[in-house]
Amino acid sequence: xxxxxxxxxxxxxxxxxxxxxxxxxxxxxGWRRHFEDRGARTYARARDRYNHPNKTYxxxxxxxxxxxxxxxxxxxxxxxxxPFGIASALLLPQQPYGVTAWGDSAAAYAFLAANNDYxxxxxxxxxxxxxxxxxxxxxxxxxxxxxxxxxxxxxGIVGIQLLLMDTMMGDAxxxxxxxxxxxxxxxxxxxxxxxxxxxxxxxxxxxxxxxSYGERHVVLTQVGGANLVDMxxxxxxxxxxxxxxxxxxxxFSWVGPLLxxxxxxxxxxxxxxxxxxxxxxxYAHEHVTFTTQPLDEVQSRRxxxxxxxxxxxxxxxxxxxxxxxxxxxxPGFVLGSRIPAEIKEAVCYRNAVRVFGARMLRGAGAAPAPxxxxxxx
Amino acid sequence: MxxxxxxxxxxxxxxxxFAHMSQSWRxxxxxxxxxxxxxxxxxxxxxxxxxxxxxxxxxPPGPDIDLSLALPHxxxxxxxxxxxxxxxxFIEALNSHSEQVWADxxxxxxxxxxxxHDPAWSARVIRERAAxxxxxxxxxxxxxxxxxxxxxxPIYAAATETGLPLVVHFSGVEGRYLGAxxxxxxxxxxxxxxxxxxxxxxxxQIASLCFGGTLAKFPGLRVxxxxxxxxxxxxxxxxxxxxWRTFRHDVPWVVRPPSEYVFEQIWLSTWPIxxxxxxxxxxxxxxxxxxxxxxxxxxPIDGDTPAAVRAALGSSADGVLGRNDVLPAAMTGAGA
Numbered sequence: 051x052x053x054x055x056x057x058x059x060x061x062x063x064x065x066x067x068x069x070x071x072x073x074x075x076x077x078x079x080g081w082r083r084h085f086e087d088r089g090a091r092t093y094a095r096a097r098d099r100y101n102h103p104n105k106t107y108x109x110x111x112x113x114x115x116x117x118x119x120x121x122x123x124x125x126x127x128x129x130x131x132x133p134f135g136i137a138s139a140l141l142l143p144q145q146p147y148g149v150t151a152w153g154d155s156a157a158a159y160a161f162l163a164a165n166n167d168y169x170x171x172x173x174x175x176x177x178x179x180x181x182x183x184x185x186x187x188x189x190x191x192x193x194x195x196x197x198x199x200x201x202x203x204x205x206g207i208v209g210i211q212l213l214l215m216d217t218m219m220g221d222a223x224x225x226x227x228x229x230x231x232x233x234x235x236x237x238x239x240x241x242x243x244x245x246x247x248x249x250x251x252x253x254x255x256x257x258x259x260x261x262s263y264g265e266r267h268v269v270l271t272q273v274g275g276a277n278l279v280d281m282x283x284x285x286x287x288x289x290x291x292x293x294x295x296x297x298x299x300x301x302f303s304w305v306g307p308l309l310x311x312x313x314x315x316x317x318x319x320x321x322x323x324x325x326x327x328x329x330x331x332x333y334a335h336e337h338v339t340f341t342t343q344p345l346d347e348v349q350s351r352r353x354x355x356x357x358x359x360x361x362x363x364x365x366x367x368x369x370x371x372x373x374x375x376x377x378x379x380x381p382g383f384v385l386g387s388r389i390p391a392e393i394k395e396a397v398c399y400r401n402a403v404r405v406f407g408a409r410m411l412r413g414a415g416a417a418p419a420p421x422x423x424x425x426x427x
Numbered sequence: 428m429x430x431x432x433x434x435x436x437x438x439x440x441x442x443x444x445f446a447h448m449s450q451s452w453r454x455x456x457x458x459x460x461x462x463x464x465x466x467x468x469x470x471x472x473x474x475x476x477x478x479x480x481x482x483x484x485x486x487p488p489g490p491d492i493d494l495s496l497a498l499p500h501x502x503x504x505x506x507x508x509x510x511x512x513x514x515x516x517f518i519e520a521l522n523s524h525s526e527q528v529w530a531d532x533x534x535x536x537x538x539x540x541x542x543x544h545d546p547a548w549s550a551r552v553i554r555e556r557a558a559x560x561x562x563x564x565x566x567x568x569x570x571x572x573x574x575x576x577x578x579x580x581p582i583y584a585a586a587t588e589t590g591l592p593l594v595v596h597f598s599g600v601e602g603r604y605l606g607a608x609x610x611x612x613x614x615x616x617x618x619x620x621x622x623x624x625x626x627x628x629x630x631x632q633i634a635s636l637c638f639g640g641t642l643a644k645f646p647g648l649r650v651x652x653x654x655x656x657x658x659x660x661x662x663x664x665x666x667x668x669x670x671w672r673t674f675r676h677d678v679p680w681v682v683r684p685p686s687e688y689v690f691e692q693i694w695l696s697t698w699p700i701x702x703x704x705x706x707x708x709x710x711x712x713x714x715x716x717x718x719x720x721x722x723x724x725x726x727p728i729d730g731d732t733p734a735a736v737r738a739a740l741g742s743s744a745d746g747v748l749g750r751n752d753v754l755p756a757a758m759t760g761a762g763a
Contacts, residue, residue: 257631264674265638276612307658346665359709
């Protein structure tokens with residue numbers, strides 16, 4: 051099922067390189083030897099700590115010709131993009147998530163740069179329905195900003211995928227990255243990496259150590275909330291009025307209550323947050339969007355109405371599937387029967403075009419009128 | 428009957444507790460830096476970072492309050508202490524003070540303090556003190572171990588056996604002092620951010636109590652999360668059920684959707700009531716989540732009066748103000 055005439059922008063699709071050799075053309079001989087000797091860890095979660103009870107990917111996303119789910123661009127096009135009529139997919143490569151568990155900053159950047167080059171050449175330049183967020187990590191903010199600028203302006207490069215380690219996004223060490231983001235008009239997308247709650251070098255959920263994968267996943271949303279609060283409280287959006295942040299796969303049903311609470315606390319004692327110059331929710335509405343997957347499984351029409359009730363939410367949501375992961379939201383099901391009709395256009399593509407710019411729909415035949423890139427909502 | 432489930436009490440001078448201590452513990456605590464720290468703990472929300480706040484001892488409840496649950500919040504701050512042995516002498520002294528001063532066993536009852544750092548000792552305290560009419564609940568400070576851990580089972584067994592609910596309230600040092608529970612993300616440097624994110628601490632405890640099987644194992648266990656707000660409950664319930672449906676084979680001891688346990692065994696108190704003003708009707712009115720919300724003034728710290736609750740919740744307010752199924756029925760006159 052497709053949405054007919056409404057273009058669908060899927061803001062969370064994970065491609066993978068098939069084998070490490072794919073990256074070799076994009077790195078020096080020295081780094082090639084380094085990785086051939088030591089390997090390159092491409093997953094972030096500590097699998098001996100939180101083992102996934104099943105598979106992390108959909109079994110039906112395994113390519114016919116072999117290889118990992120997400121590693122075959124033709125298979126992704128044929129089984130996900132084409133059938134659902136997806137006009138544009140934001141590619142968020144997942145193998146780079148592994149660098150959040152690396153200590154070696156230089157190695158991390160050699161690996162990230164090779165990934166960015168590979169996915170640009172092999173995927174984005176292959177089909178104009180693919181768009182890419184350039185992946186950077188907090189290991190070295192100056193290197194991160196340089197990597198962003200290196201890719202800016204190329205066709206199909208629409209955003210930045212910022213990986214998180216132990217430092218939250220409101221910290222001033224991120225400022226060079228935000229500066230590059232605003233200068234290039236590439237919004238910052240933040241996706242969970244899997245390292246959350248695993249290491250001293252990662253961020254964690256509140257309260258302690260959840261016992262199982264599922265329990266951890268219930269509260270993993272909190273890390274997204276913590277970073278949202280951190281950016282607002284530390285004045286990030288005051289320093290970067292053009293900054294757009296896309297929170298990917300952190301859920302959104304917690305956003306309304308959190309923003310109400312922040313507004314209430316700020317009204318009562320604005321001096322407690324001296325860098326906050328207006329109601330905290332305004333910063334979120336102007337600068338932050340959230341992807342829909344994993345959509346909370348509300349059980350009734352009444353609960354569905356409650357899920358989408360908080361004011362302003364319709365302008366803050368971007369459709370996402372998380373293909374090819376185990377908890378992929380089926381575009382037909384979600385868009386067909388879960389997203390309220392009155393906000394479907396906004397969620398399907400209008401909000402995405404507002405945040406990422408008209409280039410987000412470069413693959414669609416009849417793209418809507420372009421909007422000013424990088425402009426705040 | 429209106430029950431105030433969240434009324435804070437404190438001593439203005441730690442020396443008031445010495446009468447309830449052995450001579451050796453009294454000598455231990457008779458030191459300037461300890462007695463001088465009474466304001467830190469009494470100010471309750473260390474989140475303000477304004478050390479040296481006036482001690483808020485508490486105020487008499489308003490005329491429309493029929494029963495108050497007094498929470499000696501200074502006792503909660505042991506979750507930031509280094510000496511967890513001394514902490515037991517301290518909270519037992521507070522319990523004795525509650526029995527003699529803060530609770531009359533009629534309209535004023537108290538939450539009995541225990542410690543997560545010694546569950547066997549805590550279970551003994553619960554059984555020894557439960558018969559005193561002054562105590563209507565057990566206050567469990569939060570440690571960095573989530574509440575669903577099996578090591579806390581002796582506390583849950585004793586609470587269930589004696590019919591007392593658990594009350595969980597932050598002490599204010601969470602996310603701040605080493606050893607106390609962390610908040611989500613990294614280290615939050617402002618009191619404002621910690622206050623904004625404090626509800627997540629309750630979310631994690633509830634997820635742990637569900638997925639760890641505690642609520643299934645102790646069907647008579649009742650837990651009130653107080654001071655954490657409540658607007659976040661529907662979101663948490665949806666997420667709990669979604670993850671359970673995906674991973675239920677991984678937690679076979681959770682035999683029903685987790686929200687069903689929550690809607691039977693978990694309560695939240697109303698403070699700060701205005702948190703939900705905008706979306707109350709959509710999120711709570713006519714929904715099961717509404718049955719989990721009980722009145723808590725949070726006096727004397729930024730308290731909400733019953734009138735404030737009525738103003739915020741409109742036609743739903745009477746249901747919330749009249750709900751009193753957390754504390755033992757014999758104390759509230761409520762049906763079981």
